[in-house]
Amino acid sequence: MTSDRFLKIIAWAYIAALVAVTLAHLNWQAALGNPFDIFRxxxxxxAGMLARLAYPQSPSFTCLLMIGSVFALYLSHFLANGNYGSTLDIIVGMASGLWGIMLGSVLSRLVASASKRTASY
Known part of the structure; x- marks a missing residue:
């Protein structure tokens, strides 16, 4: 129970930190290249992985959370810079979030199977 609450706090804090860093001074943002930022x-x-680990029973909520997070990040990028990037940036952001959700799903299954294995001994 405590670990579920802890994972939810970490996931939400991480997403909020991403938005805050995007709204922060532009020198805090890491830039690597065009057309999208590898670090982002x-x-x-x-963020997708943390969200999936925090909400293992609701994959649809996790997907909606990542869609909302990507749009919030690009809206905050627009507010901070005055430009909103390209459509490819949003596509890469969505794909990155979905990869994270898939990684989180695999990790949660590995953790669940490991806990079942240790409980049976």
Whole structure:
């Protein structure tokens, strides 16, 4: 019970931190290249993984959370920079979030199978 609450707090705090860093001073944002930022894709993948680990029983909510997170990040990027990027940026962000959701699903199954294995001994 405590670990579920802890994972939810971590997932929401991580997503809020991504939005805050995007709204923060532009020197805090890491830029690697065009057309999209590799660090942002990795961050969204991590956010998807954390969200899936926090909400293992509701994959549809996790997908909606990542869709909302990607749009919130690109809206905050628009508010901070005055430009909203390209459609490819949003596609890469969505794909990164979905990869994270898939990784989180695999990790949650591995953790569940490991706990079943240790409980049976």
């Amino acid at each position: 894709a990795g961050a969204l993948c991590t």
